[in-house]
Amino acid sequence: MKTKTIPELLRENEFFSELPDDDIEFIAGCAQIAHFAKGKFVMLAGEPCTHFYLVRTGRAVVEVETANRARVIHSPGPGDLIGWSWVLPPATWRYDVRVIEDISAIAFDAECVRRKCEEDTEFGYHIYRRILELVIERLMATRIQMLDMFA
Amino acid sequence: MGKDAMVPATMRVRRRIQETADTFTLELEPDAGTFVFEPGQFNQLYVFGVGEVPISISGDAARPSVLVHTIRDVGTVTHALSKLRKGDTVGVRGPYGRGWPMEEARGKDVILAAGGIGLAPLRPSIRHVLANRDDYERVVIFYGARTPEDMLYPKELIKWRSRLDAKVSVTVDRADRSWHGNVGVITQLVSAARTNPSNTIAMVCGPEIMMHYMQIHLARLGVPDEAIFVSMERNMKCAIGRCGHCQYGGDFICRDGPVFAFSEIARRFRVRAL
Ligand SMILES: Cc1cc2nc3c(=O)[nH]c(=O)nc-3n(C[C@H](O)[C@H](O)[C@H](O)COP(=O)(O)OP(=O)(O)OC[C@H]3O[C@@H](n4cnc5c(N)ncnc54)[C@H](O)[C@@H]3O)c2cc1C
Ligand code: FES
Numbered sequence: 001m002k003t004k005t006i007p008e009l010l011r012e013n014e015f016f017s018e019l020p021d022d023d024i025e026f027i028a029g030c031a032q033i034a035h036f037a038k039g040k041f042v043m044l045a046g047e048p049c050t051h052f053y054l055v056r057t058g059r060a061v062v063e064v065e066t067a068n069r070a071r072v073i074h075s076p077g078p079g080d081l082i083g084w085s086w087v088l089p090p091a092t093w094r095y096d097v098r099v100i101e102d103i104s105a106i107a108f109d110a111e112c113v114r115r116k117c118e119e120d121t122e123f124g125y126h127i128y129r130r131i132l133e134l135v136i137e138r139l140m141a142t143r144i145q146m147l148d149m150f151a
Numbered sequence: 152m153g154k155d156a157m158v159p160a161t162m163r164v165r166r167r168i169q170e171t172a173d174t175f176t177l178e179l180e181p182d183a184g185t186f187v188f189e190p191g192q193f194n195q196l197y198v199f200g201v202g203e204v205p206i207s208i209s210g211d212a213a214r215p216s217v218l219v220h221t222i223r224d225v226g227t228v229t230h231a232l233s234k235l236r237k238g239d240t241v242g243v244r245g246p247y248g249r250g251w252p253m254e255e256a257r258g259k260d261v262i263l264a265a266g267g268i269g270l271a272p273l274r275p276s277i278r279h280v281l282a283n284r285d286d287y288e289r290v291v292i293f294y295g296a297r298t299p300e301d302m303l304y305p306k307e308l309i310k311w312r313s314r315l316d317a318k319v320s321v322t323v324d325r326a327d328r329s330w331h332g333n334v335g336v337i338t339q340l341v342s343a344a345r346t347n348p349s350n351t352i353a354m355v356c357g358p359e360i361m362m363h364y365m366q367i368h369l370a371r372l373g374v375p376d377e378a379i380f381v382s383m384e385r386n387m388k389c390a391i392g393r394c395g396h397c398q399y400g401g402d403f404i405c406r407d408g409p410v411f412a413f414s415e416i417a418r419r420f421r422v423r424a425l
Contacts, residue, residue, distance in 0.1 A: 061328075061334060063328075069327065070327065070328050071325060071326075071327065072325065072326045072327065072328065072330065072334045073325065073334065073335075074334055074335050075332070075333050075334040075335060077333070100331050101331075137339075140338075141335060141336045141338065141339055144336045144338060144360075144361075144364055145324050145325070145335070145336050147360060148297065148324070149266065149267075149357075149358045149360045149361050150266055150267035150268075150295070150296060150297040150301065150324065150357070150358065150361075151297065
């Protein structure tokens with residue numbers, strides 16, 4: 001079976017699917033394939049946001065440390081984007097993201113994508129709009145989680 | 152309707168299963184040998200000297216020799232029910248109400264989504280769909296619980312998940328590190344349903360707030376309100392459409408529900424005081 005190229009993989013994802021081919025090619029130039037083994041951290045709270053990730057296979061958990069206890073609040077898996085704090089520099093990650101099933105992901109150089117967003121505002125508008133959609137989705141989910149509706 | 156409709160049959164507890172910290176299952180021996188019901192219907196369970204509550208039937212409609220209820224201990228009567236043990240007796244009136252749209256779902260994609268204790272009223276329809284798998288197109292089951300410890304029927308969930316002809320996704324609102332499954336709200340699972348929205352029936356059961364958000368997410372996928380079914384709960388007394396205790400707008404939940412198409416109730420859904 002032929003392995004898919006990064007532009008092909010990006011076109012399949014909702015986040016990038018509406019981008020014109022030129023932009024897909026460009027953003028693919030900021031990306032590379034990355035692997036994380038189970039137990040490793042994709043990112044650690046306090047570290048600078050140098051990369052963000054699109055998960056192809058595997059799963060991670062977003063953890064918050066409370067009173068010496070790690071609490072899992074979200075578990076991104078295939079098709080999910082991990083990390084958006086990079087959009088507003090200088091930024092550091094807020095949470096630990098730990099791998100629970102080996103991950104294969106596309107890793108994006110945050111500075112490379114951000115520079116392109118600033119130089120090409122149409123591209124930037126598209127990316128920021130998609131990020132905003134993701135943030136709204138997460139905010140809604142977090143609000144529902146806070147309601148503790150099954151209590 | 153004769154006076155008999157209000158007189159409960161006496162049934163014996165055959166088995167009691169502690170499901171989670173506050174939820175248990177009672178398996179009853181039908182007094183007549185069998186108890187026939189449709190998925191989504193409920194019974195009035197009467198603890199002698201304490202009171203009566205509506206509880207959905209959560210067993211297998213294809214196995215009428217045992218009558219199953221899964222109950223969460225939340226107050227006076229459900230607490231008294233939790234004290235029953237093998238050999239004790241309970242009063243049973245029913246089955247009552249309009250259940251899940253099993254016939255209407257035939258030949259269609261089916262989404263079965265339950266939250267918390269809502270898996271109990273939905274389990275008979277899940278079992279029916281899986282036992283008659285060829286009658287349905289794509290089958291998607293979503294279950295959301297508060298924590299891994301609060302999940303109902305974990306063994307059965309594992310069995311369902313091992314099937315290749317149904318997509319089963321489970322999520323919990325929060326967990327510690329020992330849980331290796333999904334964490335996040337049930338609504339986030341919906342986008343992965345991949346059903347044909349114009350040929351889908353969704354059956355949703357859980358707290359009203361959960362059903363409210365599920366409807367929003369299903370509508371976003373393109374599933375029309377006529378094809379989204381929810382099970383409503385209100386306090387009940389007679390359960391046979393006489394007393395008006397369970398009135399919900401122009402309907403009595405005991406008689407016209409508890410299962411409604413969302414389109415039937417959209418205008419009153421989550422309206423305060425209704
Ligand atoms: C059609 C129908 C089907 C139902 N199916 C099931 C079922 O399969 N399993 C099940 O466990 N329950 C089910 N219920 C809910 C069940 O009937 C109530 O939990 C029960 O009536 C509570 O009575 P109680 O005397 O134990 O509590 P009460 O003493 O009347 O109430 C004690 C406290 O519990 C709260 N309370 C009451 N009802 C609920 C509720 N539903 N959820 C959370 N808190 C509540 C009250 O507000 C009060 O604060 C169903 C209800 C309906 C209408
Ligand atoms: S409970 Fe009496 S009318 Fe429904």
